[in-house]
Amino acid sequence: MTDTAKTLILASGSPRRRQLLAMLGIPFEVVTSHVDETIVPGTAPPDAVKQLARRKADAVWARRQTPEEIIIAADTVVVVDGRIVGKPSSEQEALQTLLSLAGKAHDVYTGICVRSNEHCLVDFAHTTVTLRAHDENWIRWYVATGEPLDKAGSYAIQGYGSLLVQAITGDYYNVVGLPLGLLDELMANMGCPLRSFMSEPRG
Numbered sequence: 001m002t003d004t005a006k007t008l009i010l011a012s013g014s015p016r017r018r019q020l021l022a023m024l025g026i027p028f029e030v031v032t033s034h035v036d037e038t039i040v041p042g043t044a045p046p047d048a049v050k051q052l053a054r055r056k057a058d059a060v061w062a063r064r065q066t067p068e069e070i071i072i073a074a075d076t077v078v079v080v081d082g083r084i085v086g087k088p089s090s091e092q093e094a095l096q097t098l099l100s101l102a103g104k105a106h107d108v109y110t111g112i113c114v115r116s117n118e119h120c121l122v123d124f125a126h127t128t129v130t131l132r133a134h135d136e137n138w139i140r141w142y143v144a145t146g147e148p149l150d151k152a153g154s155y156a157i158q159g160y161g162s163l164l165v166q167a168i169t170g171d172y173y174n175v176v177g178l179p180l181g182l183l184d185e186l187m188a189n190m191g192c193p194l195r196s197f198m199s200e201p202r203g
């Protein structure tokens with residue numbers, strides 16, 4: 001039951017978001033936003049991720065080809081000790097971030113914005129992740145794999161970073177960068193749940 005009238009656009013350069021949406025077998029196009037991800041200091045994390053998701057969606061919406069497009073954008077941050085941590089700018093910063101996360105709980109927030117001609121819905125998901133107390137040698141090895149470098153909080157729960165995880169409360173897909181259940185809820189509120197884009201049920 002494909003909704004042929006609408007085209008889904010994922011406003012993201014993140015390979016993880018692409019993989020998660022592709023996992024559902026939904027047809028979509030990718031248009032990257034390239035927005036400035038600076039946030040006013042002191043912004044609360046839920047507001048920060050919602051603002052950034054909206055900024056990404058707006059940038060791609062401004063370049064839309066037809067009024068039938070639905071734009072999906074997201075932004076993920078890690079919050080530790082009250083500090084918002086995005087993607088590291090260097091191996092040194094990744095090392096420092098991972099040392100600050102080791103052996104304790106932190107919060108992961110993803111904001112989602114869904115825009116169509118008629119609607120603009122924004123919401124966020126929150127997950128708490130507790131990391132194991134790996135020592136500095138392990139963390140240095142992990143940074144040297146290169147995996148942390150384009151990830152918020154300098155780890156990938158879906159990769160080697162899985163070895164860091166002790167506990168998780170909340171949506172796993174939120175940590176990977178796209179909370180699919182929340183996305184479906186927003187799409188349903190717009191009258192086009194994700195299943196309306198699926199061509200046929202899979203076994």
Ligand SMILES: Cc1cn([C@H]2C[C@H](O)[C@@H](COP(=O)(O)OP(=O)(O)OP(=O)(O)O)O2)c(=O)[nH]c1=O
Binds near residue numbers: 015033074077176
């Ligand atoms: C915490 C965590 C983050 N991430 C990733 C998801 C996002 O790609 C990235 C957070 O950075 P974002 O700025 O949210 O996204 P992005 O710059 O990669 O892509 P775009 O702005 O074009 O949408 O961190 C993981 O892949 N695994 C994890 O465990």
